[in-house]
Amino acid sequence: MRGLLLTLFICLVVITGCAEDNDLVSEREHLNNQLNPGANQSVDPDFDKRLGYVNYKKEQVNEDENAQITVDRHALADMVTRVLLKNDSFQEVATLVTGNEVLIAYEKDEDNENSDEETAEFARKTAMSLLPRYFDIYVSDNHNLIDDLHSLHNQTTDTNDYQNTIDSIIKEMEKSPQGD
Structure with missing residues (x-):
């Protein structure tokens, strides 16, 4: 703790x-x-x-008894996305940071010579290097998931069915290579 x-x-x-x-x-x-x-x-x-x-x-x-430790989830998502896009393997990247999970959907660059597993591992390890260790990180090369992540960008953690939607996206992401 x-x-x-x-x-x-x-x-x-x-x-x-x-x-x-x-x-x-x-x-x-x-x-x-x-x-x-x-x-x-x-x-x-x-x-x-x-x-x-x-x-x-x-x-x-x-x-300062009222002080709370907070994390700027938007800044974390922005940082992960921008760092991944600096690599030639990615054409488009969407990152969603929740309280416990980081979901990264991406479109590989057409000229990317890496395998799906290598690209997924790179995305995952990049996020791991930038974020606190308590986050569960999921990656996917399913381009349709970019829209799913985008649909949640204005949600809050107290929104109804928030976790159900996240769990559904994670199940879909787990069908893609996750890297080591």
Whole structure:
């Protein structure tokens, strides 16, 4: 349990940023600027060179009883999708991050010489390298599942039949190679 909380805390720190300097733009804006360099916002050229650092005393953390550790699921899905598309094996990638699962549907590039199993393994291991270990990761080269994942993009975890829909998509994904 402690390990899970530590992992979640680290993810929170990485995703939301820790800078208290008022001159710095929020982490999300930095991420958006880095991923969308054509945006009209200024980009900090040293952003990717900065170190992450936090220092708290136990009293400081205990004082904020209402603080919750959260994970920006959209940012995680965006990061996985963009990293996969940097590889020549993929033409289109859709990623859905829930509370416990990561579902990745993709269309292989026509010139991809890797086997279906190798491509699935690459997608899976890439997601594993970017995400906390507690996520169950499912991949599929079934292009139709991209639309299924898209249909859930505005859902919340408290939506009726949310988990039933996820379970149905996972069953379909498991028909595809999953890699090691």
